[in-house]
Amino acid sequence: MTYPPPGSGYPGPQGPYPPAPPPAPPGPGYGSPHGGGKTNGLAIAAFVTGLLGCFGVVGIILGAISLGQIGRTGDRGRGFAVAGIILSCLWIAAGITIGVIAANSDSSGGSGAAPSATRTKPKEVDAQKMKVGDCINDNTTASAPSTAEPVEVESVKIVPCTSPHDGEVMAVFRLSGLTMPPESQLRQRASDGCKIRTRSRISRDPAANSLANSYYYPTDESWRSGDRSVTCVAVAANEGTKLTRPLAR
Known part of the structure; x- marks a missing residue:
């Protein structure tokens, strides 16, 4: 095995290899998601x-x-x-x-809506079905003060308490006994019972001095059918005068 003579060596970088080509110009590259491009x-x-x-x-x-x-x-x-x-x-x-809210408000009348004609139209009911708080018109003298002669009433009209009305139902109670007492005694029991049950409320009303107590009580026929109810009604003390507002609670 021989070695090359001293000084001969191998060709170096300046030997027979050609020089490196110049770098290529930069291309368009790839787009970045954060730069370039137009907004859609x-x-x-x-x-x-x-x-x-x-x-x-x-x-x-x-x-x-x-x-x-x-x-x-x-x-x-x-x-x-x-x-x-x-x-x-x-x-x-x-x-x-x-x-949806508007539809529900229309169907229910809304809390601030004016009363509809259906709700304010007088409703005729059986006289025995009056309830406390009802304001009534009966077109008879039965709603006059208790000194007036009694008149048989079959039905009344329930009306808004803010419109003119004959009276406001203040209390309802039942009489005891199986046998109907004489007319005078029946009226006295009804009158006394209503005064006891309505006195405090009528006295609280600002117009208490212009109010009176009236009542509805069973007739012979309704007593035989089981009616024992007495309905107490506050009316104007002056005959022919209407109430125009609900009484104080």
């Missing part, structure tokens, strides 16, 4: 439509189309598109909610 026009339109809220589902449609375009082209504006879809959905949900 439909995405902006979807956002503006969603802000306005008066175009219904248009914002949703524009946002969906723009998201598809952005996925293909790499344009910016994805946030605008998503925001436009969300805002449009919120506007639609708010509109539906308001519509």
Whole structure:
């Protein structure tokens, strides 16, 4: 085995190899998601439509189309598109909610609505079915003070307490006994029972001095059918005068 003579060596970098080529000019490279590219026009339109809220589902449609375009082209504006879809959905949900509330308010009359004709129209009921708090008109002298002659009453009209009325029902109670007492005794028991049950409330009313006590009590026929109810009614003390408001509670 031999070695090359001293000084001969191997060719160095300045030997027979050609020089390196100059660097190539920079190419276009790859796009960055945070730079370059235009903002998608439909995405902006979807956002503006969603802000306005008066175009219904248009914002949703524009946002969906723009998201598809952005996925293909790499344009910016994805946030605008998503925001436009969300805002449009919120506007639609708010509109539906308001519509439902308005429909329920219309069907129930609303707490601040004026009374309808159906609710304020006088309602005729059997005299035995009057309840405490009812304001009545009976078109007879039965609602006059208890000194008047009794008149048989079959029905009365329930009317609003804010309109002119003959009386307001203050109490209802039942008489005891199987046998109907004489007319005078029956009237006395009814009168005494009503005075006891209504005295305190009538005395609290600002117009107590202009009020009187009246009552309805069973007739011979209704007693035989089981009627024992006495209905106590506050009326105006002056005959022919109407009440125009509910009495103090």
